[in-house]
Amino acid sequence: MTDTVLKLDNISKNFGPIKAADDINIEVGQTEFFALLGPSGSGKTTMLRMIAGLEKPDTGTISISGRDVTNEPPYRRGIGMVFQDFLLFPHKTVAENIMFPLKMQGASEKDKRENLQWVSNLVHLEGLEERYPHQLSGGQKQRVALARGLVSRPSLLLLDEPLANLDRELRKEMEVEIRRFQIELAIPFVYVTHNQEEAMTMSDRMAIMRDGKMEQVGEKFSLYHDPASQFVASFLGSPNAFEGVVSSVEEGIAQINWFGHSIRARAHDGLQPGDRAVCYVKSEKISMLESGGALTGVLRDIIFKGQYADYLVSLGDGHEITVSGAPMTGLKKGAPMHLDWDPGKADAFRAQGGAQ
Amino acid sequence: MTALRIGKGVQILLLAALYVFLYGPIIYITYVSFQANSVWPFPPEFTAKHYISLWNEENYHSGFVNSLAIGIGTGVIASVLATMAAVAILKYRVRRSVYIAGLFLMPLFIAHILIGVSSLMFNKMLLGLPGNIFSAILANATYATAFAFLVVVAQLARYDWRLDEAAMVFGATPGTTFREVTFPLIWPAILGAFIVSFLLAFNNLEISFYNLGATPTLPTLAWGSLRHGVSEELYALAALINVAVFIFLGVMYVLLRTGVVRLDYKD
Amino acid sequence: MSSNKRLFWWLVAPGAIFLILFLILPLASIVVFSFWRTESYTLIPDWNLDNYIRILTDWTYIKFLLRSLSMATIVSLICLVFSWPIAFFIARYGGKFKLIYLLLTSAPFLTGEILRVTALQQILGPIGVINMALSTFGFEPIQALMYTNTATAIGLTYLWIPFMVLAIYLSLLNFDFELLEVAKVNGARPLRAFWEITWPLNRAGSAIGVVLVFIPTLASSITSKFLGGPNGALYGNILANQFGSTGTWALGSAMGVVLFAISLIVLYIVWKMVGDLKRSGVTIKGGAEL
Numbered sequence: 001m002t003d004t005v006l007k008l009d010n011i012s013k014n015f016g017p018i019k020a021a022d023d024i025n026i027e028v029g030q031t032e033f034f035a036l037l038g039p040s041g042s043g044k045t046t047m048l049r050m051i052a053g054l055e056k057p058d059t060g061t062i063s064i065s066g067r068d069v070t071n072e073p074p075y076r077r078g079i080g081m082v083f084q085d086f087l088l089f090p091h092k093t094v095a096e097n098i099m100f101p102l103k104m105q106g107a108s109e110k111d112k113r114e115n116l117q118w119v120s121n122l123v124h125l126e127g128l129e130e131r132y133p134h135q136l137s138g139g140q141k142q143r144v145a146l147a148r149g150l151v152s153r154p155s156l157l158l159l160d161e162p163l164a165n166l167d168r169e170l171r172k173e174m175e176v177e178i179r180r181f182q183i184e185l186a187i188p189f190v191y192v193t194h195n196q197e198e199a200m201t202m203s204d205r206m207a208i209m210r211d212g213k214m215e216q217v218g219e220k221f222s223l224y225h226d227p228a229s230q231f232v233a234s235f236l237g238s239p240n241a242f243e244g245v246v247s248s249v250e251e252g253i254a255q256i257n258w259f260g261h262s263i264r265a266r267a268h269d270g271l272q273p274g275d276r277a278v279c280y281v282k283s284e285k286i287s288m289l290e291s292g293g294a295l296t297g298v299l300r301d302i303i304f305k306g307q308y309a310d311y312l313v314s315l316g317d318g319h320e321i322t323v324s325g326a327p328m329t330g331l332k333k334g335a336p337m338h339l340d341w342d343p344g345k346a347d348a349f350r351a352q353g354g355a356q
Numbered sequence: 357m358t359a360l361r362i363g364k365g366v367q368i369l370l371l372a373a374l375y376v377f378l379y380g381p382i383i384y385i386t387y388v389s390f391q392a393n394s395v396w397p398f399p400p401e402f403t404a405k406h407y408i409s410l411w412n413e414e415n416y417h418s419g420f421v422n423s424l425a426i427g428i429g430t431g432v433i434a435s436v437l438a439t440m441a442a443v444a445i446l447k448y449r450v451r452r453s454v455y456i457a458g459l460f461l462m463p464l465f466i467a468h469i470l471i472g473v474s475s476l477m478f479n480k481m482l483l484g485l486p487g488n489i490f491s492a493i494l495a496n497a498t499y500a501t502a503f504a505f506l507v508v509v510a511q512l513a514r515y516d517w518r519l520d521e522a523a524m525v526f527g528a529t530p531g532t533t534f535r536e537v538t539f540p541l542i543w544p545a546i547l548g549a550f551i552v553s554f555l556l557a558f559n560n561l562e563i564s565f566y567n568l569g570a571t572p573t574l575p576t577l578a579w580g581s582l583r584h585g586v587s588e589e590l591y592a593l594a595a596l597i598n599v600a601v602f603i604f605l606g607v608m609y610v611l612l613r614t615g616v617v618r619l620d621y622k623d
Numbered sequence: 624m625s626s627n628k629r630l631f632w633w634l635v636a637p638g639a640i641f642l643i644l645f646l647i648l649p650l651a652s653i654v655v656f657s658f659w660r661t662e663s664y665t666l667i668p669d670w671n672l673d674n675y676i677r678i679l680t681d682w683t684y685i686k687f688l689l690r691s692l693s694m695a696t697i698v699s700l701i702c703l704v705f706s707w708p709i710a711f712f713i714a715r716y717g718g719k720f721k722l723i724y725l726l727l728t729s730a731p732f733l734t735g736e737i738l739r740v741t742a743l744q745q746i747l748g749p750i751g752v753i754n755m756a757l758s759t760f761g762f763e764p765i766q767a768l769m770y771t772n773t774a775t776a777i778g779l780t781y782l783w784i785p786f787m788v789l790a791i792y793l794s795l796l797n798f799d800f801e802l803l804e805v806a807k808v809n810g811a812r813p814l815r816a817f818w819e820i821t822w823p824l825n826r827a828g829s830a831i832g833v834v835l836v837f838i839p840t841l842a843s844s845i846t847s848k849f850l851g852g853p854n855g856a857l858y859g860n861i862l863a864n865q866f867g868s869t870g871t872w873a874l875g876s877a878m879g880v881v882l883f884a885i886s887l888i889v890l891y892i893v894w895k896m897v898g899d900l901k902r903s904g905v906t907i908k909g910g911a912e913l
Contacts, residue, residue: 075525089537460638463642467838477876497641
């Protein structure tokens with residue numbers, strides 16, 4: 001990457017016996033919105049705190065704009081950050097909160113005023129400058145926190161689950177806004193979240209973390225459609241999982257015997273016939289046919305979700321499969337269902353603890 | 357349900373009894389301090405003569421100044437040391453910091469008379485220092501630090517240390533962070549610690565007594581006067597000290613409750 | 624060492640060094656002096672065990688020690704029994720008045736021992752208001768209030784009960800009162816619920832309160848001097864005498880060491896009785912409401 005702003009090389013960090021970061025390598029470019037996605041305890045927040053300088057990695061280097069900052073304290077890294085719970089200074093007004101980074105840099109009064117003006121226009125906070133944090137609504141606090149992060153025009157903005165404490169509607173609105181700020185400022189945003197929808201909506205690229213390890217890094221589309229590991233396949237979207245024994249592998253497509261049904265998917269992990277494998281198929285990639293198909297069953301229930309619906313299909317042997325699709329009015333409970341999918345859109349991995 | 361109500365009633369009654377027990381003597385002595393007949397002051401016969409004789413007693417003037425010096429000296433040492441330690445322990449959460457906390461609370465579990473006589477002998481025998489106001493300040497500051505530590509820790513338990521991290525990320529050095537963020541938010545706790553340690557040292561007898569040599573303070577003068585049968589200006593003194601304590605605690609209450617800075621900030 | 628650890632030690636060091644220099648070293652020094660001997664108001668480094676032998680074999684010292692021990696035990700128990708319902712009420716029903724209740728409870732403590740004893744003398748003594756009222760209205764005065772150990776016990780309770788209330792209150796702060804409702808739903812009557820839930824979860828607070836009352840009461844000298852009368856002297860008075868009129872500092876040091884040792888033993892016993900401190904409510908963060 002030629003315009004790299006943030007570069008993490010071989011970062012590792014242990015808290016006692018717990019590996020919070022295990023040999024992490026990340027590069028984030030000048031205009032990128034980069035999401036760090038993972039379940040809680042996956043080490044994504046530790047990652048962000050290390051970039052900010054609030055934690056020190058045990059090994060590895062962190063550089064920002066080509067400068068090695070691994071041993072620099074947070075206050076010399078020249079970054080902006082938006083914290084979970086906002087963390088506004090309760091004894092300072094909105095204006096004082098926003099201008100805090102400039103004050104720390106020793107900016108002139110004129111500079112501070114100009115930047116305050118600019119950033120309050122950007123995040124729509126005009127007229128609230130003299131209020132105290134406790135006089136603001138949740139959404140307003142969020143905007144102040146963003147303004148404080150952006151006001152010094154940092155080379156990099158870090159965001160730690162900034163939307164976790166907002167209600168759903170506000171969250172949707174802020175997702176769009178945050179993306180707008182990033183495009184307007186053309187600086188990289190590194191965004192930590194456990195909410196994949198948030199990550200998908202805003203980011204260009206994302207990294208998926210688990211137990212301190214980077215499972216996969218890449219464009220959000222390729223992560224979603226071409227998962228490289230079992231964890232990523234199971235984590236993104238709402239996939240159905242089938243575990244069985246591989247009967248054959250041909251041209252990269254594995255044939256898996258799942259309770260007598262024959263299931264096909266792309267083979268990963270060098271699967272060989274006889275291996276135990278688990279296959280993931282995202283619910284919207286399963287198509288409902290008039291007849292035939294790999295699996296047949298009856299419609300047990302329809303969960304209507306507005307723009308789409310989940311169809312719960314019982315296979316008769318007790319297994320159940322979820323299929324997502326456009327809401328249809330014609331289907332009734334108990335109707336016979338024929339399911340199939342393009343094997344190039346399903347992925348099979350070696351099952352944990354399965355035969356080698 | 358009725359048993360619960362009775363239980364609550366008994367509790368209220370006991371709380372009221374405790375206050376009568378604690379404040380009865382204080383209120384009575386304040387009343388007596390204005391009475392001509394201090395033994396059986398009924399019916400009341402008001403007078404200010406005890407206050408006048410307290411004022412005319414030169415000893416009490418220097419006693420007051422010395423007590424003030426001990427109180428302020430102890431208050432400053434104790435609140436500064438205790439705040440530093442409390443911030444360190446609560447902010448950095450270093451492993452085994454509980455032992456440090458134990459060290460700072462230890463003076464609570466040592467009888468004052470032991471602190472008094474041990475520092476008397478230590479100063480005199482090993483350091484060759486005679487008793488004076490400075491040795492009294494140092495000895496008082498040991499247990500006052502424990503009280504100050506308790507007050508600060510109790511208040512700071514609510515402080516959100518991530519605010520300090522936020523300041524650091526936005527370019528504030530540790531020093532600036534303390535000046536800009538931590539101190540403006542925690543100063544009521546520090547002032548509270550100062551008030552408590554000031555009052556304890558100002559009114560201390562057992563420690564000051566052994567470390568003062570011939571320097572008089574209000575409590576040592578009161579002790580001397582009580583030893584020779586009560587002299588009546590003591591009532592006036594007790595009434596005045598009680599009023600002072602109440603004013604200080606009132607200040608503390610207002611600070612903790614209605615101040616601009618609220619430590620209970622947390623969404 | 625990480626920069627956080629360094630900052631931690633820089634912040635903690637001044638206080639720690641101060642306490643070691645001016646508290647722990649002096650206390651250690653009296654252990655040394657206790658093995659010396661006093662001659663005409665000076666300490667002679669002539670190592671011997673005479674002071675301890677005297678304290679532990681001479682009936683006078685043992686008698687005063689036993690008297691102080693029983694005084695401390697009784698006063699601690701009285702404080703414990705009365706403080707529990709009071710602290711419970713403040714923690715449970717105090718609401719926005721909690722701070723006022725607590726300040727009102729602790730305010731008298733800050734007045735200092737000597738002035739509080741002066742005030743108590745006006746109430747309890749032979750010419751105190753209680754007995755004056757009785758004789759004025761033709762009743763017999765209450766002998767127990769006039770220069771007796773009972774008067775001392777009342778005085779010591781008066782002095783130290785704020786500590787007990789505070790200690791129990793602090794442990795109750797972290798106590799989830801809904802647990803009591805759970806107990807009641809499951810059939811426990813209030814007293815039973817207290818015994819099964821509240822007490823075991825908060826006994827650490829009680830233990831700390833007991834120690835905080837026991838130790839100063841055991842060492843008490845001022846209260847017993849002015850409320851106990853000539854026959855009410857306690858161990859603390861005898862100890863104080865060694866540093867006053869008689870000037871036998873070495874013997875006084877040994878008495879101090881004995882007092883300190885007993886304090887440690889009591890601390891240890893109470894600690895053992897409390898058992899697993901983690902299961903009970905007291906944490907250092909407890910005092911959020913103080």
